[in-house]
């Protein structure tokens with residue numbers, strides 16, 4: 001499990017840079033939330049955010065939080081200001097691991113590719129708190145200048161926020177070799193099933209997410225214990241559907257998402273022993 005610590009810069013009483021009707025703290029939160037959201041499509045990755053709302057959090061709390069969590073990567077998201085334009089990123093200017101340097105190379109390349117309209121100010125190093133005090137490799141991006149008219153106009157477009165986020169995600173995917181979740185699988189419904197040797201109605205019902213009663217009714221079966229090999233059965237039951245758990249999911253969230261009750265999801269998944277312990281990548285039957 002790869003642990004990514006996302007740090008949307010500033011927040012609460014600290015707006016960061018402000019200009020052109022924009023506040024840095026709002027942009028960084030939007031971008032970080034998008035990154036978190038996009039990463040839900042990948043397996044074996046877990047994300048923790050220094051903040052998920054507009055709250056004041058001291059820098060020292062952010063690095064302690066990431067260090068205690070044992071993050072694999074500290075990614076701090078900022079927007080620049082001060083009379084320039086374009087994109088740049090930073091790692092610590094003291095001793096850093098070779099991973100820190102190679103990660104920056106990848107992140108820089110991917111973010112540049114996703115946002116080619118920003119002038120490239122390069123890969124840089126600086127003595128920033130979050131980079132110095134985080135025990136894991138750290139990276140800080142500055143996507144555009146809030147006090148530059150052209151950059152600010154870009155930052156006002158949601159498509160640009162998406163692209164900045166996507167660039168960060170593409171970098172993280174490459175750095176950690178993240179793989180996509182397998183999509184939800186659906187067994188075709190409304191089909192015909194040919195009974196095979198050893199089949200029982202309950203096994204067939206289970207396979208198609210229907211019930212023995214429904215099979216009996218749909219197929220006019222006189223004796224449920226007497227089905228013969230080669231017999232054709234209508235299996236127009238509800239299709240079986242599986243959901244792949246993403247990081248941050250819990251069973252009630254998954255139930256809600258699929259419009260079913262928590263009890264129903266528990267019934268559909270009798271093999272789950274501890275309902276509070278589900279892991280990303282796990283397949284949960286939702287239909």
Ligand SMILES: [Zn+2]
Pocket residue numbers: 009010016017024078079
């Ligand atoms: Zn900042």
